[in-house]
Amino acid sequence: MNKFTEDDLKKELETKEYEYGFYTDIEADKFPVGLNEEVVIAISKKKNEPEWMTLWRLEAFKVWKEMKEPEWANVRYEKPKFQDISYYSAPVQKKQLDSLDQVDPELLKTFAKLGISIDEQKRLSNVAVDIVIDSVSVATTFKKTLNEKGIIFMPISEAIQEHPELVKKYLGTVVPTTDNFYAALNSAVFSDGSFCYIPKGVTCPMELSTYFRINEGGTGQFERTLVIADEGSFVSYLEGCTAPARDENQLHAAVVELIALDDAEIKYSTVQNWFPGDKEGKGGVYNFVTKRGLCEKNAKISWTQVETGSAVTWKYPSCILKGDNSVGEFYSIAVTNNFQQADTGTKMIHLGKNTKSTIISKGISAGHSQNSYRGLVQIGTRAKNARNFSQCDSLLMGDLCGAHTFPYIEVKNKSAQVEHEATTSKIGEDQLFYCNQRGINTEKAIALIVNGFSKEVLNKLPMEFAVEAQKLLEISLEGSVG
Amino acid sequence: MDLKEKLVSSFLAFENKGGLDMDSNVHSIRLNAIQNFEKEGFPTRKDEEWKYTSLRPLLKHDFSLFPSNEEAIEFKNIEKYLINEIESYTLIFVDGVFSSHLSSTTHDECDVCVLSSALTRPKYKMIVDNYFNTIAKNNNSLSELNTAFTKEGVFINIPKNTVLAKPIQIINFSTGSENEILLQPRNLIVVGENSHVQIIERHQNLSKNTTLTNAVTEIFVNKRAIVDYYKIQNDTENSSLIDSTFVSQKQQSVASVNTYSFGGNITRNNLEFYHEGEHITSNLNGISILNGKQHVDNHTLVNHKFPNCESHELYKGIYAEKSTGVFNGKVIVQQAAQKTNAFQQNNNIIIDDGATINAKPQLEIFADDVKCSHGCTIGQLDESALFYMQSRGIPKKEAQALLLFAFGNDVVEKIKIPQLKTRITKLIAKNLGVNLGFEL
Secondary structure, X not given: OOOXXXXXXXXXXXXXXXXXXXXOOOOEEEOOEOOOHHHHHHHHHHOOOOHHHHHHHHHHHHHHHHOOOXXXXXXXXXXXXXXXXXXXXXXXXXXXXXXXXXXXHHHHHHHHHHOOOHHHHHHOOOEEXXXXXXXXXXXXXXXXXXXXXXXXXXXXXXXXXXXXXXXXXXXXXXXXXOOOHHHHHHHHHOOEOEEEEEOOOOEOOOEEEEEEEOOOOOEOEOEEEEEEEOOOOEEEEEEEEEOOOOOOOEEEOOEEEEEEOOOOEEEEEEEEEOOOOOOOOOOOEEEEEEEEEEEOOOOEEXXXXXXXOOOEEEEOOEEEEOOOOOEEEEEEEEEEOOOOEEEEOOEEEEOOOOOEEEEEEEEEEOOOOEEEEEEEEXXXXXXXXXXXXXXXXXXXXXXXXXXXXXXXXXXXXXXXXXXEEEEEEEOOHHHHHHHHHOOOOHHHHHHHHHHHHOHHHHOOOOHHHHHHHHHHHHHHHOOOOO | OOHHHHHHHOHHHHHHHOOXXXXXXXXXXXXXXXXXXXXXXXXXXXXXXXXXXXXHHHHOOOOEOOOOOOOOOOHHXXXXXXXXXOOOEEEEEEOOEEOOOOOEOEOOOOEEEEHHHHHHOHHHHHHHHHHOOOOOOOOOHHHHHHHHOOOOOEEEEEOOOOEOOOOEEEEEEEOOOOOEEEEXXXXXXXXXXXXXXXXXXXXXXXXXXXXXXXXXXXXXXXXXXXXXXXXXXXXXXXXXXXXXXXXXXXXXXXXXEEEEEEEOOEEEEEEEEEEOOOOOEEEEEEEEEEOOOOEEEEEEEEEEOOOOOEEEEEXXXXXXXXXXXXXXXXXXXXXOOOOOEEEEEEEEEEOOOOOEEEEEEEEEEOOOOOEEEEEEEEEOOOHHHXXXXXXOOOOHHHHHHHHHHHHHHHHHOOOOOHHHHHHHHHHHHHHOOOOOOOOO
């Protein structure tokens, strides 16, 4: 990644609007709007799924029909009309592709604009990219290297065909179809996503990464990700998101399931930069995501997220620390500007002995935005010597925004040690003055201070993402100097 | 017939039998309140504010609402529940009825008397109209229930520029004359500008019979006034308490509410502070030491509406055996409340495996130039400190008690009446099951 210079930033600040707000003109294979059993079956058929999968989807759909949208979150929005959404859209593929040269040049241009030029990556960086444009993965690189290690990394639709035993065994075990409204919806209609399996004792040699985009207008996107790290393995998984500017609200309800078996470690990093709506709060993506990981004995799951986009975010990456000595971590930066609303946090469920969890959450709110941290730390009766440390700090910029914390702590064990602390503050005038005095203008100074404030989390990101994330923070907060 | 139906249907009888003035303002407040209660009913665990406390086991009882026979109690029976070391005004209620021969009231420099007389006498009409049910209104269904059955309680009216030399003790006794009794005391406390008052409140069950107390206290603290309020909750295992205390503060006033929960079946403390001016200080302190199957739920709210105010909240809990502790501290800083300092701390120790703590420290902040923080810890005693003391010849039980005592001491230190401090210290020592062996 090139060094990001001051000039670059200046240029970016001039183009104030959402920089990834372009729209690629690709012919898409699209379903009519609406949702009923036939649509669910049709999606399943389209994907050529085995019968058990179709039944699984229908089961989820039945549950979903009975469920109501959750209203407890601290966000206000106009509810999506679920019957006005097209539940499937896939770029039309003329034929099976063997190499990158055969990929639609339009598509390649899109990747270039997103800064993930495949050729570039293929040659220079060590990242395998499973690119998802509107629900169907079209290019998968580095498959060979991964194959040699026995690592399976492919779109979940293919995995259902090729590795049904693994999918059948683990799909829906961490996030059951009945878990919540959006998880049920996702289970019924998910079109594609990523599947990853790391065999016993294997350390994945590269960062696995997926870029999700919402492309076709009026389509909701329902990604399903399943990552399984078998005993003693390690994987670092990156997920980055950008979406074109759209007028109407778009719905995104993804489900991510992580399974870390004994002694395994999964590191899952997300940069989310979907269209947040314009300055008047019009448009923007609704992001209702269910992410959860299960830790077996001595396993570790680490969630890192940088949330800068989306009009409404509703997201709680959680860890179930089932095995003894397992570790859960959650590092988050959530930035909200203009009329964005975020209700995000984590759940750490301690079930095993000597389980540990760490929560570091940094919320930055500017403009008219509302930023909430909602977290649960639960220590069960069996979880001897469980340990948790939580810290949530909020930074307020301007007096029209709000920062909220809703931590829930439930302890049923005498040997548990739980610490929670939260602070709320603003950028100190003296800090700004000091920077100004040294010739750093206010906008730059704020970027500097915000970066310092979020450093603890930024440090946890893989290198490639850290640079991008820093840039995102600056872009998201521009024009918010109060 | 369930309790809700019983309450609603006995409302008319209550108003008629009680000889209450049907033309007054208070009557329409009552009527309105019972309608609200009928609409909302008792809170359930589906209610976010009652997520961790279930009233269901309590509502199964067939409570008698109007105790028929008055039980006379002698001073010697209740002496030990009073703090006699200091001179004080005392207001004693027996089964919800004011006991004039046990109490000492005054109308000299201020009014320390009963609410029933304040509600009926024209002299107090202004105060009642201005203050009564202004903050408790439409708050929750339980305080509405209390409002509907408002009859008796404490009325304290301190005029301007008065520093009360003697503290006021309020004790509500239940004698067990009925098998199961529901008491609903209602207190109104108005403190004038620049005045200062100290109040000690206690609920005590003298028998083994079941008691449920649903108390509401409204406290109005005018400009520059100081109020220190102490709540002692050390009741029997058959006594449950739902206490709602609402404090409204004017500018530069200081209000402190200290809650000491050592016993009772289910104890729920709703404590809410509303700011109506600048430069206000609110202090909320509490300590809970529980064992058995006791359940204490401390629910606090500080609503910062004006700039330059402060709130300090410190709650400590020690939970043994199968007890449950709940802490829900909510701090709201509204947009206008710039330069607010709001601090909240909640520390808990679990002694036994069966005990549970549910904590929810909550901040909702809409202003940017503020300093707000909360901290919450759950842990256990430092093994090395215990070992050190044992190695110096202090038995384990005493060592443990000493450490626990030290843990809770921050809260005890806040007590401004020395005699009360001694009493609380003794209660803590008793609850920890040790003789501390040194004079405090």
